Amino acid sequence: MRFLYYPGCSLKSSGRAYEESLLAVFARLQFPLEELPEWNCCGATAYMGIDEKKAFVLAARNLALAEQHGDGQPVHLVAPCAACYLVLLKTQKYMVEYKPIGRAISDALKSVGLKYRGQVKIRHPLDVLIKEVGLERIRAAVSRPLEGMKIACYYGCQVVRPFAEFDDPHDPMSMDDLLRACGAETVDWPCKVRCCGAMLTGTVEEVGQRRSYMILHEAMRRGVDAVATACPLCQFNLECFQGPMSRRYRDQVEMSVAYFTQIVGKAMGLDERTLGMHRLFIPLRQPPALLGTSHDC
């Protein structure tokens, strides 16, 4: 079975640390991910609000390209960004459920010599790590267990709903299981799947930043060292607006927000730079026992 990697635009810019840490962790687990050549933007949520069929066609081109790499076998396409993950799943589903969409996509693809037969399986890295790699192999790869580290796992919206099947949409546990396998403690909290405000943090600030603030506030109340995220937009919102949030809501908001892959990589002893730690605005807070133990591999 072939596992291809679909980065999406964010993992090449604001979410670069997600790509760096993801690829490093998968390489350490000897589960290489190969980037889908010639990929294009998935269309995200914005395209859907302007032109739905074009949005589906954009996403479908990536599916058709991925399928070509399978030599007749199903291909797994790993999409770490929550929006890409959702859009690719939605396109597959709606192509089948809504005939006019399926027809428009097939016709358009055909006009440029492409075809999609439905042989691609869209996977989130959390899903692949739990179901394909398995917690046993991950435990075996942990060289620096995260003892004493307390983490709030934040899944956000589109990784777990409405199309995902690998975890529970109300109380997902895959990230918790993964980080516990790395030796960390994870907290039970009510904000796991609450919206971070998405694009609203930049467009309608009071609405968007209020969302992010409520999540950080709940995490701070539980005394965690860090919030772990699985989406580039969630990470950006929760980390980069802490200054404005502190002023707006008269609170001292300070919380490490890292990609779950960075935290897993840390437990595997991968070095800071490989994991893109230098790109974080707020360094990953670590319990004293873990400090000074990182080494280059």
Added chain:
Amino acid sequence: MPGLQIQRRVKYQEELDADFPRRVADMPGAADLNRCIQCGTCSATCPVSSFMDLTPRRVVAMTRAGFKEEVLRSNTIWLCASCYSCTVECPKGIKITDVMYALKRLAIQERAYPRHFPTPVLAREFFHKVRQTGRSNEGQIATVMILKTNPLKLLRQIPLGLKLLVKGRMSLWTEKMSGNKRQLQDLLDYMDTHKELR
């Protein structure tokens, strides 16, 4: 009493747009609109309904009744962040997020969207960027959006922009698509020229 304004606060049937609910329900995912039992679960679960002029429940009711103007000019459709909570929780299985998308598209088609409200401006900038290059560039799109909606805000954003640049999290140019870039353009051109697919 001079200056006393008398204004009717209800609409009568002939003032409503009877065709509107059908046009919305024709869009993918929105067909189940008519199954709504007005329980309000969508409004309760929506993380931003406290800021909306019409809650999602009211949007559904008013769409069905034909209140086209009110619905298309509401801030609700532009505050929906596509978190899909309502879609997952709706006891009748109505894909409310898709209904919101359908209303966004209609608002843009009918030019009923607020011209300087950042959300539709951002969506349009994103659309054009991807149309041109096949990929988005968050920094560029956000900058143009701020310039078009609230140029003064750009000054406030400079520290964040610089920090992102230093950390290598924003680039001034868009990473090029490798290989057959023409293919994507042809694909989107095909959609433009084959209106029967719309």
